[in-house]
Amino acid sequence: MIYSLNAEEMAQLYERISKEFETYGTVDIQGDITFSRIESYDELRIGRSDKPPKEFLIGRNENVLVFTEPNKKAVFGVMSCDLKGFYIMDKQIYGKDPFYTARRDNTVFINYVCTEPCETGFCSSFGGPLLNDYQIQVINYENDKYLIYADDAYKSFFEGFKQASKEEISKVEKLMHNFNMKQKKHEVEGIENRIKWNSKLWDEYAKICIQCGACNYSCPTCYCFDLNDVGEERFREWDSCILAGFTKTSAGNPRESLASRLRQRFYHKFVYYKKSKGEYLCTGCNRCTDDCPVDIEIKEVIDHDYNNE
Amino acid sequence: MAQISVCPYCGTGCQIVVPEKDEPFSVSGYKGSPVNNGKLCIKGYTGLNYSFSKERLTYPLFNENGNFIRISWEDAIELAANKLLKIREEFGPDSVAFQSSAKCTNEENYLMQKMARVFGTNNIDHCARSCHSPTALGLINTLGTGAATGSIKSLEGTNTFFIIGSNTTEQHPIIGSKIISEVKKGKKLIVADPRKIKLAELADIHMQFRPGTDVALLNSLMFVIVKEKLYDKEFIDSRTEGFNELREEVIKYDPIITSEITGVEPELVYEAARTYATNRPSAIFYAMGITQHIHGTENVMNVSNLALITGNLGKYGSGIFPLRGQNNVQGSSDMGALAEFYPGYIRWDSDKIEKFAKLWNSTLPKKKGLTLSEMFDKAADGEIKAIYLMGENPLITEANIARVEEGIDNLEFFIVQDIFMTLTAAKADLVLPAASSLEKEGTFTNTERRIQRIFPIYKPPGEAKPDWWIINKIGSRMNLWKEYSGPEEIFNEIREAIYNYSGATYENIYPVGKQWPINKENPDGTEILHTRSFPLGKGKLVPIKFNPPSESVDGEYDLIMTTGRNYFHWHSGTMTRLSQILEREAPEPYIEINSEDAYERKIRNGQLVNVKSRHGEIRIRAKVTNLVPKGIVFIPFHYKESRVNLLVGENLDPISKIPEFKVVAVKVMP
Numbered sequence: 001m002i003y004s005l006n007a008e009e010m011a012q013l014y015e016r017i018s019k020e021f022e023t024y025g026t027v028d029i030q031g032d033i034t035f036s037r038i039e040s041y042d043e044l045r046i047g048r049s050d051k052p053p054k055e056f057l058i059g060r061n062e063n064v065l066v067f068t069e070p071n072k073k074a075v076f077g078v079m080s081c082d083l084k085g086f087y088i089m090d091k092q093i094y095g096k097d098p099f100y101t102a103r104r105d106n107t108v109f110i111n112y113v114c115t116e117p118c119e120t121g122f123c124s125s126f127g128g129p130l131l132n133d134y135q136i137q138v139i140n141y142e143n144d145k146y147l148i149y150a151d152d153a154y155k156s157f158f159e160g161f162k163q164a165s166k167e168e169i170s171k172v173e174k175l176m177h178n179f180n181m182k183q184k185k186h187e188v189e190g191i192e193n194r195i196k197w198n199s200k201l202w203d204e205y206a207k208i209c210i211q212c213g214a215c216n217y218s219c220p221t222c223y224c225f226d227l228n229d230v231g232e233e234r235f236r237e238w239d240s241c242i243l244a245g246f247t248k249t250s251a252g253n254p255r256e257s258l259a260s261r262l263r264q265r266f267y268h269k270f271v272y273y274k275k276s277k278g279e280y281l282c283t284g285c286n287r288c289t290d291d292c293p294v295d296i297e298i299k300e301v302i303d304h305d306y307n308n309e
Numbered sequence: 310m311a312q313i314s315v316c317p318y319c320g321t322g323c324q325i326v327v328p329e330k331d332e333p334f335s336v337s338g339y340k341g342s343p344v345n346n347g348k349l350c351i352k353g354y355t356g357l358n359y360s361f362s363k364e365r366l367t368y369p370l371f372n373e374n375g376n377f378i379r380i381s382w383e384d385a386i387e388l389a390a391n392k393l394l395k396i397r398e399e400f401g402p403d404s405v406a407f408q409s410s411a412k413c414t415n416e417e418n419y420l421m422q423k424m425a426r427v428f429g430t431n432n433i434d435h436c437a438r439s440c441h442s443p444t445a446l447g448l449i450n451t452l453g454t455g456a457a458t459g460s461i462k463s464l465e466g467t468n469t470f471f472i473i474g475s476n477t478t479e480q481h482p483i484i485g486s487k488i489i490s491e492v493k494k495g496k497k498l499i500v501a502d503p504r505k506i507k508l509a510e511l512a513d514i515h516m517q518f519r520p521g522t523d524v525a526l527l528n529s530l531m532f533v534i535v536k537e538k539l540y541d542k543e544f545i546d547s548r549t550e551g552f553n554e555l556r557e558e559v560i561k562y563d564p565i566i567t568s569e570i571t572g573v574e575p576e577l578v579y580e581a582a583r584t585y586a587t588n589r590p591s592a593i594f595y596a597m598g599i600t601q602h603i604h605g606t607e608n609v610m611n612v613s614n615l616a617l618i619t620g621n622l623g624k625y626g627s628g629i630f631p632l633r634g635q636n637n638v639q640g641s642s643d644m645g646a647l648a649e650f651y652p653g654y655i656r657w658d659s660d661k662i663e664k665f666a667k668l669w670n671s672t673l674p675k676k677k678g679l680t681l682s683e684m685f686d687k688a689a690d691g692e693i694k695a696i697y698l699m700g701e702n703p704l705i706t707e708a709n710i711a712r713v714e715e716g717i718d719n720l721e722f723f724i725v726q727d728i729f730m731t732l733t734a735a736k737a738d739l740v741l742p743a744a745s746s747l748e749k750e751g752t753f754t755n756t757e758r759r760i761q762r763i764f765p766i767y768k769p770p771g772e773a774k775p776d777w778w779i780i781n782k783i784g785s786r787m788n789l790w791k792e793y794s795g796p797e798e799i800f801n802e803i804r805e806a807i808y809n810y811s812g813a814t815y816e817n818i819y820p821v822g823k824q825w826p827i828n829k830e831n832p833d834g835t836e837i838l839h840t841r842s843f844p845l846g847k848g849k850l851v852p853i854k855f856n857p858p859s860e861s862v863d864g865e866y867d868l869i870m871t872t873g874r875n876y877f878h879w880h881s882g883t884m885t886r887l888s889q890i891l892e893r894e895a896p897e898p899y900i901e902i903n904s905e906d907a908y909e910r911k912i913r914n915g916q917l918v919n920v921k922s923r924h925g926e927i928r929i930r931a932k933v934t935n936l937v938p939k940g941i942v943f944i945p946f947h948y949k950e951s952r953v954n955l956l957v958g959e960n961l962d963p964i965s966k967i968p969e970f971k972v973v974a975v976k977v978m979p
Contacts, residue, residue: 029312031341032347036328050338050340061334208493210485211351211876212351212486214349228893230363230889237355238355290347291338293487294490
């Protein structure tokens with residue numbers, strides 16, 4: 001259903017949801033937007049968070065020998081690029097990883113859709129900020145006006161709120177169309193066929209990459225982990241495929257060189273996942289580039305003319 | 310709610326955003342920080358697990374004939390105070406030594422040195438001795454201030470980067486990445502390093518010189534600059550003194566002659582000298598490759614010479630950047646946790662220390678203090694009876710550790726304050742459990758002099774307490790002071806003690822810090838030092854004569870070993886080796902050996918070898934690589950399994966007393 005709310009009603013919506021869910025949201029820490037527990041709607045600051053909300057579903061470093069039923073959580077302020085990451089990851093891990101699955105089922109993400117392109121993101125190259133998959137999707141399209149797409153599962157929260165009119169919906173659709181027109185497009189389609197195994201890019205990147213892991217840790221679609229036994233516990237920790245130890249085996253390392261590891265990351269994103277799951281493992285959030293201390297550009301990997309190197 | 314803190318590893322001082330514990334735990338870089346602009350390295354991302362380790366110390370422990378028994382804080386404080394007082398009564402205050410820590414806050418270091426001095430001794434020192442004591446002494450001698458002259462941000466204005474003795478991308482990754490970003494834009498990069506470090510690969514010029522020949526190399530660069538008149542005459546005339554004497558010395562170092570010593574082709578020296586001197590502003594970066602030598606202080610002064618004669622000081626984008634190792638080694642040195650300096654680098658024998666007598670309401674010791682290595686030496690000789698050590702692990706990190714161990718074993722009373730039961734703590738009579746940097750309040754000062762705040766985001770485990778709390782209690786129990794109410798009160802006393810800190814307040818250094826000097830004249834702090842004059846007035850040019858390192862190869866010990874850190878671990882590994890990811894990347898000690906050397910000795914990659922020096926022997930796995938040139942081997946010092954410092958002798962720089970960690974003659978046997 002599509003609803004139309006004003007700011008006051010948004011606060012009411014928050015109240016209703018927070019009665020049933022533990023509430024989290026984006027807050028402002030001295031100019032940085034980050035996810036945190038919130039107690040009231042006023043604390044919420046909408047903006048691009050410094051890291052994706054991945055941890056709500058995949059623990060940064062957790063003992064996997066104990067499974068506890070997760071609390072029901074509601075996370076306000078999730079950007080479309082981040083939310084989309086979960087829907088893409090679902091194809092690989094939902095139903096297989098019990099921790100992810102249980103949390104996924106118990107978490108509702110309240111997606112706030114950007115109405116203006118951000119400085120570096122390129123989500124419109126992946127379809128733009130208005131998503132087909134969502135639980136509750138909020139578009140603050142005018143000062144006091146919110147258009148909300150809500151899955152019917154959450155109908156009860158919207159009792160008494162008015163449904164959106166055709167005009168309102170078309171206003172939002174126009175806004176989204178303009179958004180997509182304004183943002184520079186990168187030709188993602190077909191990258192799996194254009195990208196080259198022996199491209200000089202990989203060596204160029206290897207020369208400057210300092211193996212900080214930021215591109216993995218900041219990515220809303222990177223889900224790889226490592227398992228380690230520490231005493232009685234078995235920890236699952238976020239891993240980085242840029243590190244040599246990621247693929248090291250007792251028989252050696254199939255990706256000994258940094259260049260081959262960097263290439264692997266892009267091939268996983270743009271070739272392997274596409275071929276096996278039908279989707280690119282990228283949402284255009286550009287965090288991997290924003291957080292890269294040596295400015296390795298994911299957009300360059302997409303735009304690069306592999307045939308004329 | 311999440312809070313801003315500072316990464317506890319290197320001296321870059323990256324600001325991090327740390328969530329509360331009941332939230333998903335992952336840190337991110339603080340985007341508002343002028344230091345790291347939201348970026349972090351792998352240690353920042355995955356290296357903070359140690360704070361939550363089950364191995365943390367959680368209550369005070371007393372060593373009863375080899376068994377540690379749990380005691381209460383009251384008993385621990387009583388015991389520490391009584392023992393120290395009793396030893397002072399019996400043997401005098403100079404029979405006790407205090408060792409502070411560059412991992413601890415400014416407030417804690419200030420309090421530790423105050424404890425020593427009010428107790429009655431200048432026997433206060435810490436690990437800065439083994440890293441940048443030559444910087445403090447060298448640059449204070451030539452410029453008047455022993456710190457980086459510019460800011461990390463100012464590197465945007467640099468046209469030539471000269472890296473000598475710093476593996477910047479591994480040891481100060483965020484500064485290293487900043488250099489990479491600038492070089493990508495077309496800036497020039499000169500690297501002088503015996504190893505083929507990452508920056509060497511990107512460099513316009515890589516001078517792969519022999520360890521310990523820095524003076525010859527720097528003099529040969531100045532030879533070219535003098536010969537071709539590439540120096541900044543106006544700057545030399547108006548801002549420096551001693552140019553003629555310096556010229557007399559450096560003209561002896563024709564690159565054709567020095568190439569015999571350094572192994573660097575004369576053409577490379579010419580090209581490097583011309584680039585550095587003419588493609589200005591130029592900035593020099595150095596770290597342990599310059600300082601950890603018997604001529605460490607002279608190396609630093611020679612770096613200063615080079616910058617001075619080319620006018621590469623006092624301007625945006627130019628300068629000298631001694632890259633500080635520990636997160637707070639700049640601060641711990643500023644606080645005067647050094648044998649020869651009171652807070653603010655006031656010499657122990659100067660009249661100016663009167664101000665501390667007043668501030669602390671105490672008489673001050675008249676005797677020169679012992680430096681770190683001397684403390685253990687004198688302990689072995691029986692002159693030092695007790696050591697109170699905070700947050701260091703000398704049984705791994707000091708040179709000649711066999712002698713350190715002898716010293717510790719000979720102590721009457723040994724107090725160790727740490728977050729873990731380290732190799733060193735295991736030898737203590739009294740172990741005091743401390744809080745980590747995520748669990749306490751205070752300030753750190755980074756490598757660009759930026760004073761930044763940290764906050765108690767988590768509760769310490771068990772009964773562990775912040776270091777300031779422990780020192781505060783023991784100090785007041787010994788009647789050295791009236792108990793402080795908290796870190797802010799100590800911070801405010803620091804502002805009185807150190808003029809360069811006087812303008813900093815808790816409010817104005819948050820959320821982003823400010824760079825000292827921050828005082829009446831510079832209320833907003835100071836990004837670039839020495840813009841108009843030097844604290845000394847004129848910059849002093851000091852001619853430096855080349856002398857060979859303390860050790861050289863002979864028929865038996867035929868390879869030169871140099872030591873250092875790797876990217877994934879930190880010092881004695883007590884923190885990083887608890888991070889599963891970091892440990893996976895570098896799980897065991899190794900020796901890097903050139904393939905030709907390995908071939909000659911019939912050593913295969915991955916084989917266990919014995920490494921023997923004139924001082925000791927260890928067994929370690931060989932990593933055959935051409936990152937090191939023929940004739941040179943490298944061993945990181947993180948690993949307690951094979952402590953490389955068993956091989957390092959006790960050859961000290963006569964000025965700063967830093968041991969020569971970087972040049973040790975060894976033989977490698979399969």
